[in-house]
Structures are given as C-alpha cells and as structure tokens.
Amino acid sequence: MSDEKEMVIIDSTQPPPPPLSPPSPLLRFPLHSLISSRQQNHGLKFSDHGSYGSYCSRRIRRLRSSLLLTNRPAGGGRRSKKYEGRPVTADVMRGEGGRVDHLDLVAMEAERAWANAMSCKASSGGRGGGGGGEEDKGGRRRRVSRLGKAAKHAARLEGLCGFGADERTRVEAAAYAAWMRGARGLEVEEWEKAAKDFGVAQALLKGLAETAGAEERRALEERAEGCVPSIRYCKYNMGGGSEAVGLDDRADLLRLLDGPGAAGLREKLEGLLDEGRKREARDGDGKTDVVFRGREVAVADAGVRVKLLKAGDLQKELTAALGGDDEELVEKCYVKALTAYDDALDFVGRAQAKDGSKASKSAGTDFPSLSRYLKYMKLRCMMGRGESMVRALAGSHGSPHELVHVYESLLQNAKQVQDLGGGEPGDEFGREAEAQVLRLRTLRCRQLGLVYESMGEYGKAVAVLGLAQDLATETGERYEALGGDEEVLVEMAELEGAVTGDKSRAQARAYLKETGGGGGGGGGEKTL
Numbered sequence: 001m002s003d004e005k006e007m008v009i010i011d012s013t014q015p016p017p018p019p020l021s022p023p024s025p026l027l028r029f030p031l032h033s034l035i036s037s038r039q040q041n042h043g044l045k046f047s048d049h050g051s052y053g054s055y056c057s058r059r060i061r062r063l064r065s066s067l068l069l070t071n072r073p074a075g076g077g078r079r080s081k082k083y084e085g086r087p088v089t090a091d092v093m094r095g096e097g098g099r100v101d102h103l104d105l106v107a108m109e110a111e112r113a114w115a116n117a118m119s120c121k122a123s124s125g126g127r128g129g130g131g132g133g134e135e136d137k138g139g140r141r142r143r144v145s146r147l148g149k150a151a152k153h154a155a156r157l158e159g160l161c162g163f164g165a166d167e168r169t170r171v172e173a174a175a176y177a178a179w180m181r182g183a184r185g186l187e188v189e190e191w192e193k194a195a196k197d198f199g200v201a202q203a204l205l206k207g208l209a210e211t212a213g214a215e216e217r218r219a220l221e222e223r224a225e226g227c228v229p230s231i232r233y234c235k236y237n238m239g240g241g242s243e244a245v246g247l248d249d250r251a252d253l254l255r256l257l258d259g260p261g262a263a264g265l266r267e268k269l270e271g272l273l274d275e276g277r278k279r280e281a282r283d284g285d286g287k288t289d290v291v292f293r294g295r296e297v298a299v300a301d302a303g304v305r306v307k308l309l310k311a312g313d314l315q316k317e318l319t320a321a322l323g324g325d326d327e328e329l330v331e332k333c334y335v336k337a338l339t340a341y342d343d344a345l346d347f348v349g350r351a352q353a354k355d356g357s358k359a360s361k362s363a364g365t366d367f368p369s370l371s372r373y374l375k376y377m378k379l380r381c382m383m384g385r386g387e388s389m390v391r392a393l394a395g396s397h398g399s400p401h402e403l404v405h406v407y408e409s410l411l412q413n414a415k416q417v418q419d420l421g422g423g424e425p426g427d428e429f430g431r432e433a434e435a436q437v438l439r440l441r442t443l444r445c446r447q448l449g450l451v452y453e454s455m456g457e458y459g460k461a462v463a464v465l466g467l468a469q470d471l472a473t474e475t476g477e478r479y480e481a482l483g484g485d486e487e488v489l490v491e492m493a494e495l496e497g498a499v500t501g502d503k504s505r506a507q508a509r510a511y512l513k514e515t516g517g518g519g520g521g522g523g524g525e526k527t528l
Contacts, residue, residue, distance in 0.1 A: 026166040053115035093163035110153035117146035154180035175204035195234035202227040281305040292373040307344035341378035407444035458510035465503035
C-alpha cells in the first residue's frame, strides 16, 4: 500500500510534457492571376482606370475592417481630429496571425496608386515624358508621385512575403515590384533602369508560367508579354533607334498598341507613329496622289498626307486582322479605321475652308475629290463591317429580323457610295455601285420575305420573295455585264436559286393554309 502511494506521489509531481505545436503553413497568394481577374472585371477591360481605382479603395476598406486595421486617432486621444494608419508590419506576418488578406491589402494599395496615376494620365491627355510643354506639369508630377507610391507599396509587399509566404508567392511579389519600378522609371524617362526592371519582371513571370496551372499560366504569360512593348520603347529611347528595335515597320508598332500591357504606353507609341508619318510626309517628293474613280487626286498638303498615311496603316492592320479568327480584334480594328477616316475628313474640311478663305501652302490639293475619296473609303469600311456582322449572324443562326436591320444599314451605305459623284456618268465605278445596290436590295427583300413567312403571313411572303427573285435575276445580269469575277457570279447564281426555293416554300405553305392542310404555325413544318 505504501509503495502504491509513493508511486502516485512521484507521478503527480512530474510536469506534463509540452504540447507539440504544428508548424505554421506557408501562405500562398496568387498575386498576378488575382490582379488580372480584378482588372478585367472592374474597369480595365474598357480602359477605365478610374473605376478600377474606386474598386481598389472599396476593397481596401473592407480588408482593413475585417483585419481590424482601421485608422486610429493620432496620439492616442479619442478626440483627436488627426488619424494615422495601421500598416501591415513584419511583426504581424511573423506571428500566427499573418493571413493572405494582409498581403492582399498591401497589393490593393499598390494597385490603387497605379490606377490613380493611369487615370490622371488619361484625364490630362499628356504623353508622359515626351509630351513637351503642352502637357499639364501638375498632372505629370501627380502621376510620378502616385507611381512612386505604387512602387513603394510593391516593395513593401515583396518584403512582407519574406515572412510566412511560400517561395512561389515571394517570386511573384519580386516580379510585381520590378514591374512597378519599371513603370515609374518609364514615366520619369529613366530608360536604362526601366528596361532592366521590366526585363527582370518578364524573366520571373516566364519562369513562374512554366510550372503554373492552365488558368494561372495564362495570366502570367499575359503579364510577361505586357513587358515587351515597354522594353522595346525603352531601348528605342536609349539610342538604339528604329533600326535597332525594329520600329520602322509601323504595322509592327500598331500590333504593340493592341498587345497586353500597352495601355500605359499607348500615348507614347502613338506619338512615335505620328513622328514617323510626319517624317515620311516631309521627306517625300512634296506630293502624294490617290486614285479615285480612275483619276489621280493630288495631295500637296503635308497635314493631309499624314492623315492619309495613318488611315492607310490602320486599313492594313484591319486587313491583317480579317485573316485571323479573333473577332474582338477585328471589331477593334474596324472602330480604329473608321475613327481615322473621320479624323481625316474633319481635317480635310478645315483645310479646305482655310484654303478657300486665304492663300495657303496647300495650293495643289484637290480638296473636293479628296473628300469624296475619304468618304468612299469610310463607307467601304462600314460596309465591310456590316458584311462581317451578316456572316456572324448567319453562323449563329440569327433571326431574319436581325438580318433585315443589318441589310437596311448596308443598303443605305451603298446608296451613299452611288451618290458620291466626281466621275463620268456611266463609268465603271457608277455601274459597280448600282449593281451593289441591287444586290443588297435582293438580300434585304429575301430576309423580309422570310420574316413574313415566320409570322405566318404567306401571301405577303410570296409577294416580297417574288420581288426578290426578279431583283436577283437583274443583279446577276448586271454583274455578268460588268465582267465580274467568277466568285461574284457564282454567289449571284446561288442567291437566285435560294430565293426561288424560298418563294416555292412560301407558296406551298400558303396553299396548305388556305386548304386547311396545317400550313400555319409549327404544324406546317411537320407537314412539309
């Protein structure tokens, strides 16, 4: 018994072994994929940096509230009117309280500062470092200040990731910090430093993309590709010139403008393009001719030549985009080309008014013919865009109602081309314009007949399709008389056959409806 008690006493006096605490897991923060997703969903898809900056502010408030890091009165007094922030420190990340939200908060602060800088650039309309004295100096100072603040936040994020974050997150933060430093260096024209920082960011992002999943890899590759325009622009300004970086080809530079990450460079790159066009217009023979309706239109005004070169560049870019499968890029190219033609028409109108009011250096430019030529090119671009919409609707089985509206717009454009004038009556241009009007009338009549057929109004459908059949026959004869290419003649023959079939189907359904054979509504489809 005594031995038992002694044993109990000995056991009770021994201290319990300390509990083994599990090691804290390292934090994983997919920085670039999250930022890319947020930018696309909150304004940057439409280059609205102001909306994205507002979203960043809202998210910062929510994160501070959830992390209990709201601002506190300065000096500790409750009645103080001054407040001081509660930053995310290394001590927070070292302890067990470090969370991904802490890293997200710092990243959002960097993104907000960057978005504010880009919004300021868009509102001031300046060209960054190359804008000259026309730019608002206060706006540029604010941009540089905000980009510097974004770089500081990014550097702080890189430092905080060293406490508790995994290796992949640390590399992402290093790439992000390098990118932000490059953005600031680009703004203050530190070309060598900016090129080096963008190069570091690109190398790190490419390395991360090699071992990432499909969705994250796409975001990382886009961010890496976004560094290319900035690096090439920095090399251009470092003294390599156009030959060193391949910027002589304006089409190549235009592709850079549409590439990822070129939003901040758009004004600078467009400035380079304008300089190249002005140099080409100035170094030419002093005169450029365009051909319209078989006549050469003289263009001696240097400003007009620059506008024509810009429109020509964008038209080539559009032609290249039409050969691909990117519908969004094609639509963007159409909008840019139409805008260029509008700018050229406006410039020609003002130059013509100036030339008519007083003596001008552009006394060799045929402004009326040039204006008609630009209107024709714009209308042709609009008609090409309409034809693309028709193909898209046909591919997605669009309703005849939608096609009627598109063909109505195309028909109005074709009539405007027909009414341009500036040539001999009955010339080849005029006859082609008349044939195009007949073709579009045929297509519109056919779709209108299909609309009546879908509504069950078969009598009207037969009448309209009969008119479309007559127009199709006349259109084919016109194109055959013009000696059109084989593709157009085949298209007209197929169109005439299709209209004939549509009319026969409508007549059959009208007969079935009159005789009670189930030609109306959905029953007609089953009977036929």
